[in-house]
Amino acid sequence: MNHRAAPLPQQLSLRCLSCREEYTATDAGTCKECYEEASETEDELKSEIDDLKAKVAFLRLGSSPLDSHKRSSALGFSDVVLVASDEFHSNPVSLLAHKAVLASRSPVFKAMLEIEMEESRSGTINISDVSYDALRAFVNYLYTAEASLDEQLACDLLVLAEKYEVKYLKTYCEKFLVSKLNGQNSIASYSFAHQHNANHLVESSLSMIIEDMANLTKSEEYVHLVDKDPKLVVQIYETYMSKQVNTAARID
Amino acid sequence: MNHRAAPLPQQLSLRCLSCREEYTATDAGTCKECYEEASETEDELKSEIDDLKAKVAFLRLGSSPLDSHKRSSALGFSDVVLVASDEFHSNPVSLLAHKAVLASRSPVFKAMLEIEMEESRSGTINISDVSYDALRAFVNYLYTAEASLDEQLACDLLVLAEKYEVKYLKTYCEKFLVSKLNGQNSIASYSFAHQHNANHLVESSLSMIIEDMANLTKSEEYVHLVDKDPKLVVQIYETYMSKQVNTAARID
Numbered sequence: 001m002n003h004r005a006a007p008l009p010q011q012l013s014l015r016c017l018s019c020r021e022e023y024t025a026t027d028a029g030t031c032k033e034c035y036e037e038a039s040e041t042e043d044e045l046k047s048e049i050d051d052l053k054a055k056v057a058f059l060r061l062g063s064s065p066l067d068s069h070k071r072s073s074a075l076g077f078s079d080v081v082l083v084a085s086d087e088f089h090s091n092p093v094s095l096l097a098h099k100a101v102l103a104s105r106s107p108v109f110k111a112m113l114e115i116e117m118e119e120s121r122s123g124t125i126n127i128s129d130v131s132y133d134a135l136r137a138f139v140n141y142l143y144t145a146e147a148s149l150d151e152q153l154a155c156d157l158l159v160l161a162e163k164y165e166v167k168y169l170k171t172y173c174e175k176f177l178v179s180k181l182n183g184q185n186s187i188a189s190y191s192f193a194h195q196h197n198a199n200h201l202v203e204s205s206l207s208m209i210i211e212d213m214a215n216l217t218k219s220e221e222y223v224h225l226v227d228k229d230p231k232l233v234v235q236i237y238e239t240y241m242s243k244q245v246n247t248a249a250r251i252d
Numbered sequence: 253m254n255h256r257a258a259p260l261p262q263q264l265s266l267r268c269l270s271c272r273e274e275y276t277a278t279d280a281g282t283c284k285e286c287y288e289e290a291s292e293t294e295d296e297l298k299s300e301i302d303d304l305k306a307k308v309a310f311l312r313l314g315s316s317p318l319d320s321h322k323r324s325s326a327l328g329f330s331d332v333v334l335v336a337s338d339e340f341h342s343n344p345v346s347l348l349a350h351k352a353v354l355a356s357r358s359p360v361f362k363a364m365l366e367i368e369m370e371e372s373r374s375g376t377i378n379i380s381d382v383s384y385d386a387l388r389a390f391v392n393y394l395y396t397a398e399a400s401l402d403e404q405l406a407c408d409l410l411v412l413a414e415k416y417e418v419k420y421l422k423t424y425c426e427k428f429l430v431s432k433l434n435g436q437n438s439i440a441s442y443s444f445a446h447q448h449n450a451n452h453l454v455e456s457s458l459s460m461i462i463e464d465m466a467n468l469t470k471s472e473e474y475v476h477l478v479d480k481d482p483k484l485v486v487q488i489y490e491t492y493m494s495k496q497v498n499t500a501a502r503i504d
Contacts, residue, residue, distance in 0.1 A: 077350070
């Protein structure tokens with residue numbers, strides 16, 4: 001005959017309604033009511049996401065799966081030409097687009113096209129220092145809010161977004177570049193971000209640099225930045241020192 | 253001196269991590285790990301919703317808060333005129349729009365404008381049997397994916413969406429009308445839905461009618477429908493009967 005002691009309350013075994021595993025009182029999460037409410041909330045949020053995705057698909061211009069450089073021209077009825085010129089193309093390359101779309105996405109295009117400027121008279125907008133691929137991705141983004149970024153393209157698009165004041169695209173590129181920050185690219189990113197007023201990227205790259213101050217002077221990018229823009233290097237040291245002082249103050 | 257018995261396991265009191273209330277083992281929901289995961293999932297879903305909302309705001313054409321009838325014209329660079337004519341307006345009223353936007357949203361507009369039809373030559377599209385308000389709301393929806401629906405407007409827009417094959421808008425209106433179904437409007441909705449191939453609304457209104465078969469013949473709408481389209485009335489009875497048979501079969 002077995003005399004087993006009643007379980008201690010803490011050892012009482014419960015079964016989780018979500019993962020179906022057993023757990024003890026110390027690992028308890030929620031009551032049943034909250035679990036059910038949370039499940040409902042999750043379903044509602046997922047359904048809202050589906051609705052929003054459908055709305056995005058509807059609002060994209062030229063929603064058929066076209067090669068991006070064909071999209072704006074395939075929409076038809078274009079009334080403006082964008083011409084890309086960079087150092088690599090002796091012959092400028094061009095893209096068809098729509099004034100109403102460009103003006104709706106960018107206050108700079110809007111001003112160019114509405115005011116009696118060269119662009120509105122000729123129906124041609126020249127965009128300098130940009131590769132055809134970057135311009136194509138830029139225009140495609142204005143029509144669809146989509147881009148397959150890599151680090152180079154994110155930088156190119158950030159520059160265009162800054163120049164033409166497409167805030168939403170700038171934020172998108174900045175977030176991407178922040179997600180790609182590492183010990184190797186933090187100084188270059190910091191310098192690039194400063195140049196293009198990407199404050200979120202400035203702060204994130206600066207934090208990353210400061211985490212590894214001991215190795216700062218060993219990198220080539222550092223030497224290059226001292227040469228090119230010493231004031232930015234001074235800011236690194238100043239930020240580092242102010243954090244040291246704050247930490248010291250907390251310890252005291 | 254108090255000799256209190258140890259609590260029975262079922263009565264053990266736990267505290268919910270979500271609502272902070274106490275509960276007993278029988279009302280237990282999830283373990284701590286699943287609770288934490290669910291909270292993270294909820295945060296991720298909310299952040300995805302914020303991203304999608306921002307994308308929708310970016311993709312809307314003419315995102316400034318304009319009166320809807322000014323939106324497409326304020327975008328500028330319009331290249332087509334929509335003219336509404338209905339029995340109430342002796343003078344037709346018109347709206348400015350953009351061929352690229354209309355063609356992108358509606359295959360019917362696309363065909364009209366691309367093929368050498370009267371519309372593409374004249375740059376004017378006549379839309380008959382529509383009020384100016386409905387046309388204005390329709391065009392506004394094509395630019396923004398937004399409409400403040402009431403039942404009349406939802407019907408008007410569903411008709412336009414059907415005619416110009418704007419599937420997304422048709423679904424949107426249909427969902428709205430389903431949400432407004434009641435004992436009073438179910439027969440009218442059923443008839444309207446049939447007329448415009450709104451299958452989801454057909455099914456929902458039919459279910460509602462069948463729930464209250466005892467009162468069917470008492471309503472004016474019923475009498476009207478028998479007169480106007482007796483075959484639709486036959487379908488009501490046939491559906492009702494087939495459900496009766498199915499129910500009887502289950503009981504046997």
